[in-house]
Amino acid sequence: MTGAFANTADIVLASASPRRKELLASTGVDFDVVVSAVEEPAPDEGETPGGYALRLACLKARDVARNRPGAFVLGADTVVAVGEHILGKPVDKDDAARMIGLLAGREHTVVTACCLLGPDGEAVWAEPVSTLVRFGPLTPQTIASYAATGESLDKAGGYAIQGLGGFMIESIDGSYSNVVGLPLSETVHALALAGAICPRRTCGQD
Structure with missing residues (x-):
C-alpha cells in the first residue's frame, strides 16, 4: 500500500526503534535508518x-547528520514521567515490575x-x-506476569501500548502514535513545512 506522501529530499531516521520505522514508513516516504552511536547521558x-x-x-x-x-x-x-520523575528503560524484569x-x-506522561x-545541519524542528x-x-x-514476558526491557517506562501491555491502558489524552514512539501528525507537518516531503498527488506521484 502506498502512503499519502512522497519525498522531495533524502531523509534519514536516526533511531534503532522498529516502531518509529513502522510509523514513518506508514506515510509512504522513503528513508534510510542510521543508528546513532552516542551514549545516552x-x-x-x-x-x-x-x-x-x-x-x-x-x-x-547531530551525531548521524555529521556523516x-x-x-x-x-x-x-x-x-515516561510520573510528575517530574523520569522513567527510562528498565535494566531487568524486576526493574520493569517496579516501574509498572x-x-x-x-x-503519567509520555x-x-x-x-x-x-540539509545544512540546521535545526528546522525541535519539539517535545x-x-x-x-x-x-x-x-x-498481574504486574509480575507482564514483566515476565520480557516485552518491557527495551521500552521507556517498562511497557508497550501497542503490544502485550495494551491491556493496562485505561485511557489516553493526546496522540497515540506519540506513545508508540513518534508523533506522526507533528512529524509529517514538520517534514512538509521543511520541504522534505509533499502530498503524493501534489508531487505527481499518484
Missing part, C-alpha cells in the same frame, strides 16, 4: 522530562521529543510532544 539535576528527551533527540540527530550531509535527519527520544507498579492506577535537522496515559489498577501478580 543521564538527566541533569532539575531537567524536565521534555527538556531531557529533546536533548537526547538532538544529540542523536549524512545534504539529507534531512530526524532524531527522536521517548521518556509506580504507574498502576494512576496517570514525552516523545523530535529533532529534525536540515506530550500524551497523558492512565493505567487501570493492577495486582502484583
Whole structure:
C-alpha cells in the first residue's frame, strides 16, 4: 500500500526503534535508518522530562547528520514521567515490575521529543510532544506476569501500548502514535513545512 506522501529530499531516521520505522514508513516516504552511536547521558539535576528527551533527540540527530550531509535527519527520544520523575528503560524484569507498579492506577506522561535537522545541519524542528496515559489498577501478580514476558526491557517506562501491555491502558489524552514512539501528525507537518516531503498527488506521484 502506498502512503499519502512522497519525498522531495533524502531523509534519514536516526533511531534503532522498529516502531518509529513502522510509523514513518506508514506515510509512504522513503528513508534510510542510521543508528546513532552516542551514549545516552543521564538527566541533569532539575531537567524536565521534555527538556531531557529533546536533548537526547538532538544529540542523536547531530551525531548521524555529521556523516549524512545534504539529507534531512530526524532524531527522536521517548521518556515516561510520573510528575517530574523520569522513567527510562528498565535494566531487568524486576526493574520493569517496579516501574509498572509506580504507574498502576494512576496517570503519567509520555514525552516523545523530535529533532529534525536540515540539509545544512540546521535545526528546522525541535519539539517535545506530550500524551497523558492512565493505567487501570493492577495486582502484583498481574504486574509480575507482564514483566515476565520480557516485552518491557527495551521500552521507556517498562511497557508497550501497542503490544502485550495494551491491556493496562485505561485511557489516553493526546496522540497515540506519540506513545508508540513518534508523533506522526507533528512529524509529517514538520517534514512538509521543511520541504522534505509533499502530498503524493501534489508531487505527481499518484
